[in-house]
Amino acid sequence: MVLLSPSRRLRRTPFSDGVEAAGVKAYTVYNHMLLPTVFRSVEEDYRHLKEAVQVWDVACERQVEIRGPDAGRLVQHLTPRDLRGMLPGQCYYLPIVDETGGMLNDPVAVKLAEDRWWISIADSDLLYWVKGLAYGFRLDVLVDEPDVSPLAVQGPRADDLMAQVFGDAVRDIRFFRFSQFQFQGRDLVVARSGYSKQGGFEIYVEGEDIGMPLWHALMEAGKALDVRAGAPNLIERIEGGLLSYGNDMTDENTPHECGLGRFCNTQTAIGCIGRDALLRVAKEGPVKQIRALAIDGGPVPTCDRFWPVTAKKQLVGRVSSAAWSPDFGTNVAIGMVRMTHWDEGTEVRVETPDGPRPATVHETFWN
Amino acid sequence: MVLLSPSRRLRRTPFSDGVEAAGVKAYTVYNHMLLPTVFRSVEEDYRHLKEAVQVWDVACERQVEIRGPDAGRLVQHLTPRDLRGMLPGQCYYLPIVDETGGMLNDPVAVKLAEDRWWISIADSDLLYWVKGLAYGFRLDVLVDEPDVSPLAVQGPRADDLMAQVFGDAVRDIRFFRFSQFQFQGRDLVVARSGYSKQGGFEIYVEGEDIGMPLWHALMEAGKALDVRAGAPNLIERIEGGLLSYGNDMTDENTPHECGLGRFCNTQTAIGCIGRDALLRVAKEGPVKQIRALAIDGGPVPTCDRFWPVTAKKQLVGRVSSAAWSPDFGTNVAIGMVRMTHWDEGTEVRVETPDGPRPATVHETFWN
Secondary structure (H helix, E strand, O other): OEEEOOOOOOEOOOOHHHHHHOOOOEEEEEOOEEEEEEOOOHHHHHHHHHHOEEEEEOOOOOEEEEEOOOHHHHHHHHOOOOOOOOOOOEEEEOOEEOOOOOEEEOOEEEEEEOOEEEEEOOOOOHHHHHHHHHHHOOOOOEEEOOOEEEEEEEOOOHHHHHHHHHOHHHHHOOEOEEEEEEEOOEEEEEEEOOOOOOOEEEEEEEOHHHHHHHHHHHHHHOHHHOEEEEOOOHHHHHHOOOOOEOOOEOOOOOOOOOOOHHHOOOOOOOOOOOHHHHHHHHHHOOOEEEEEEEEOOOOOOOOOOOEEEEEOOEEEEEEEEEEEEOOOOEEEEEEEEEHHHOOOOOEEEEEEOOEEEEEEEEOOOOO | OEEEOOOOOOEOOOOHHHHHHOOOOEEEEEOOEEEEEEOOOHHHHHHHHHHOEEEEEOOOOOEEEEEOOOHHHHHHHHOOOOOOOOOOOEEEEOOEEOOOOOEEEOOEEEEEEOOEEEEEOOOOOHHHHHHHHHHHOOOOOEEEOOOEEEEEEEOOOHHHHHHHHHOHHHHHOOEOEEEEEEEOOEEEEEEEOOOOOOOEEEEEEEOHHHHHHHHHHHHHHOHHHOEEEEOOOHHHHHHOOOOOEOOOEOOOOOOOOOOOHHHOOOOOOOOOOOHHHHHHHHHHOOOEEEEEEEEOOOOOOOOOOOEEEEEOOEEEEEEEEEEEEOOOOEEEEEEEEEHHHOOOOOEEEEEEOOEEEEEEEEOOOOO
């Protein structure tokens, strides 16, 4: 690994002081902001995440706030998911596409009210797309980045930890729903969501001044639960098939290629930009799609570029994320594979930097 | 400094293999791409840049290509600079603002033809803003990121090095003009521009396959000139007053606050988004503005967050970039200072992480 040069351009978060006191070993940059990646080691953090509870600085999931009479209309412009049935208090995972049906982001939308939404974004400046559309369409909306920084609490003991800080009512929040809870006199949105398959919550911390007080409160309350500072974990997210925008998909891919067809109601999502392009894809289906791949042999090196997937020396896809899984005793990977080779159990080769390796395509992920 | 976790999301460039073979010590992330920052040390790289010639991987200056009958109209929508007099073959530095006059990017625009432009962007996804506007306004344009990666040749010997590879005609390119030159049978745009005050060129490398061949050709041709791999240098750019989007300015700032008023012809830039807001600013002037600051004492620590600038315990500004300058024997800094304290020679205090330091405000930069 190489060093990261710090600068003000790579923004610190309201929790960075806590992250650094906890001994963060490596960062990545996400939405122009520091995102911790490793505390003890990727494997040690993984084991702990699956057994205990962690507090994650995911402030880099910046919010695009959309408010005003045209807010709902604008959000429907952004996505092929049909939003008519979405109620305030719900979170929806939304593919966001451009006019060609190419993915621009894959955020979670938080519907605060009929005329007020937060879009909790993956790694691209979605704010610019939304502002450009709002201006071009002359919509009656305010589009802005509010002072909101998500803090995630993830792991099997997440309910117990959260109950100690916010009270037992947090246990009643259903998956992808949110409620408001008080902390130091301020109302915070708390959702049952997060970028792991271990369960947990995301707290939308409104006002950076309460970032470190909340961090300390969670760490203090969680001592008996073995709480630790953590981060989205490479191994765990691949096992669970959690895609990463910029890694596993880019604006070259349709939601259908990304296996997100179930979030597309292209026929009824009236007003969706890219609908014309996606109706065609929805009908005919994609010719390549995201798949799980098990790569044979010992631990693979870091996947920092596409690794070609081949069969009989022909290119049939590429791997975009890979890591050794201690729990499954194989290298778990996410890739895009052509339809000729995407069926369960298909044998392929993955061209890693260390040389070619046999691999098997799977239709479902591990977790 | 901390470690950077590699992933495919932090894109490698066509020159990354060369950069790594040259022993890059640190990276930053810029437009989702790796940007080298240090080879030997920031000070050693600085000395060499001022005395010899360097080849810089600035592929992270991604291009937004705009082509089609409405291309010129769309570019004028983006900026308060009047583009009516701009000819094909010219490069313009453009403040890009939103509807409130807030800076979204500060690219160099390359006018290839009346109906074809490249916008060579700073660190924000300007593509999304331009695409959103083009869609909302239903303009007849294609907006896309082409396979173009700038490679900069900077330093006092840049003309000599470039002449060896492209012929003596490169010496005739005027400042912020470009011509086409052949390399391996391909026509490349070569402009006299770059992010230093030492003179030099930017080669718009079209087609990633010729990235490493061109890198090697420059390194080979420049042996007698002591060519080295280099990078935009923190000290040199601060001495020269070269602003960095995300460091020294954000979408909260108007061009006038950034000292870019001379690039705003708000009255005549008909169609410019944000014109209404900026006409007011142009008339009344900003209340704070970018200034050079000399900070007393020995070398300051890394500036990775805003440092408050105070006078009589009142907040009067903030420093956003700072470094020790061996040539000027002081800490050079870029900051935003309120009008009450922005005059040449004003004494202020800068609250560095090591404690407060006396500093002097200057109206001009060092180089």
